[in-house]
Amino acid sequence: MNDEQEGAHLLAGVARLLRRASRLAGQRPVAEAEALVAEDLALGAYLAFCGVCQLLPEGYDVEGTEPGESDPALLLRAAELLLRQVPVDDQLVGLSKVVADVRDLVREAAA
Numbered sequence: 001m002n003d004e005q006e007g008a009h010l011l012a013g014v015a016r017l018l019r020r021a022s023r024l025a026g027q028r029p030v031a032e033a034e035a036l037v038a039e040d041l042a043l044g045a046y047l048a049f050c051g052v053c054q055l056l057p058e059g060y061d062v063e064g065t066e067p068g069e070s071d072p073a074l075l076l077r078a079a080e081l082l083l084r085q086v087p088v089d090d091q092l093v094g095l096s097k098v099v100a101d102v103r104d105l106v107r108e109a110a111a
Helices: 003-027 032-055 072-083 095-110
Strands: none
Touching: 003 032, 003 072, 003 095, 032 072, 032 095, 072 095
């Protein structure tokens, strides 16, 4: 597998983690006072998912085994760790923004 293929494979994994985190954060029962925070986390994870999908080659399929984890915070942390393994090259314009967004989400989820 060359660096481009490996990067796409890793990014697809990140996309699946972020999509699941978004869905779970939006579905979790929370106290009314925490509902806005949960909605913000769900939206942030979804926007990061969209950002990752834009980095993938056109037509690349992000479908695959859905992550089994049910804690959005752990899914976001896993996405952050997986992003560290993505080979960086000039073709991945926008990767640094996605990395920063996911790091912000990890901090937000931990708060």
